[in-house]
Amino acid sequence: MASVHVATTVNGDVTEFVCQPGETLLDVLRNRLGLTGAKEGCGTGDCGACSVTVDGQLVCSCLVLGAEAEGRKIGTIEGLADGDTLHPLQTQFINHAALQCGICTPGFLVAAKALLDRNSSPTEEEVRFALAGNLCRCTGYDKIVRAVNAAAKDVRKQQARVKKAAGKRR
């Protein structure tokens, strides 16, 4: 079958790749682009371990074709930290010991980031709802939810600092 040439953006970088028409975005990320943060848990859209964003929308990359990335903006766990500076979610996952084996962690972080990007003051119920598509066999979820709520607080502080600095520049 003829290969497909795809031009896309991954974590802000203009990226091109060639893949098979039936190849999943998850396989493209892991096997062609070397971005192995997204994990294959189930391959059927049930576990969330492969979570990435496409144009800001949370998706299971095992259910998306690589060819569908054409012209889109893909966000993966590799784009979460800012250089050596961890995202507040990553810091709070460490602080709250919200991971054990770590297989599910990239998916949780990407899903939580998608939540905080649209709502930086989520209730516990909203956090649990947003993460309902992500399965963890180790942590029991409470530590993850606490970590996300703590990170939300950090994100709000960051937003307030940026707003204040912008006000001073005017």
Ligand code: FES
């Ligand atoms: S590997 Fe995609 S949802 Fe499980």
Ligand code: FES
């Ligand atoms: S930390 Fe092991 S599956 Fe979540």
